[in-house]
Amino acid sequence: MDQIVQPVNWNKSLEMLEKKGTKLWIEFGPKNILRNTIVSSVFKPTAFSLDAESTSDLLEELKLIEEKNQKTSNLVGLCLGVAVSTKNSCEDEELYQKNVVDSYNEIQDIYDQALFEKRAPTKEEEEKALSLLKLILDTKQISEQEQKKRINEIIKIAYESEDLSNYYTEL
Secondary structure (H helix, E strand, C coil): HHHHHHCHHCCCCCCCHHCCCCCCCCCCCCCCCHHHHHHHHCCCCCCECCCCHHHHHHHHHHHHHHHHHHHHHHHHHHHHHHHHHCCCCCCCCCHHHHHHHHHHHHHHHCCCCCCCCCCCCCHHHHHHHHHHHHHHHCCCCCCCCHHHHHHHHHHHHHHHCCCCCCCCCCC
């Protein structure tokens, strides 16, 4: 009942949704009044009104989002695979526990959280997974050259790209 007799906090609602990471806005209605309001209020929105003209554009956008999610979610999983399949040369059990096991569990948590939320990991989460993998590889005493090769392979597979400079440059 309050929504009928109380004012709507439209701007606060949009700000909260934008802060929570809302990237795609879809108006379910015969016109595009709300879509136009969102486009003028939100920074870089992707917004659609569900009408006959924009349905095909919306479906194409959803397809692109799904393809991106499938590619990017792969990076964290690849970090897990490299972490467990790399030979260990560390003999310090306490260091191994702290740097390898705990780091692996952190990567697994990133993977599980994104999976639970049905989203791709964020760029920050991917960078954290790569940093944790680097710590694991350092602890397992893998050469810098081999580390760089493995991390570049992960990025190349995950992003299907030869140009890796934009994704992870600190080694």
